[in-house]
Amino acid sequence: QVQLVESGGGLVQAGGSLRLSCAASGVSGTRFSTYAMDWFRQAPGTEREFVATINWGGSTAYVADSVKGRFTISRDDAKNTVYLQMNSLKPEDTAVYYCAARVPPYKAEYDYWGQGTQVTVSS
Numbered sequence: 715q716v717q718l719v720e721s722g723g724g725l726v727q728a729g730g731s732l733r734l735s736c737a738a739s740g741v742s743g744t745r746f747s748t749y750a751m752d753w754f755r756q757a758p759g760t761e762r763e764f765v766a767t768i769n770w771g772g773s774t775a776y777v778a779d780s781v782k783g784r785f786t787i788s789r790d791d792a793k794n795t796v797y798l799q800m801n802s803l804k805p806e807d808t809a810v811y812y813c814a815a816r817v818p819p820y821k822a823e824y825d826y827w828g829q830g831t832q833v834t835v836s837s
Contacts (some may be wrong), residue, residue: 716740716826717824718813723831726803730835736799736828747771750816752824753798755809755833766798767834781807783801803835817833 722734734753738746739772754767760780766787775787786799810830817825 718815718826718828719761720811720813720828720831723734723811723833725834725836728803728805728835728837730803731799731801732799732803732813732833734813734831734833735830736796736798736827738794738815741794743794744766746794748818750820751789751796752814752816753787753796754812754814755807756812756830757809760809762812763809800824800833805835805837807833807835808835 716737718736720734720736724732726732737829750769750813753805754762755765755829764778766785768787768789772789776786777785782800784800784802787796789796810832812830813828814824815826
């Protein structure tokens, strides 16, 4: 059974940085390398928002306009882990952050979700 576990969230002042990790278990490194991985976030009373995506192999990465220039997504397939580096954090970045995976053949719906990690940015 594949599980995704996020970590690295916490309380940070505006302008600060955090690095979130999403570690996959129950899957081999070779298999994980075929996963397309995304980050989403959801603030209270709002809909879930797409944040970033990285394809299998890590050759293509994309972040939402709302975080462009501040957030970077990356992956280390040797560690079965995807990262979200968040710099210049703003109070509006406060949310629960989730990672999600899509496996081949990469259907529109996600195959696995993590439980989320809270990020709180104080002004």
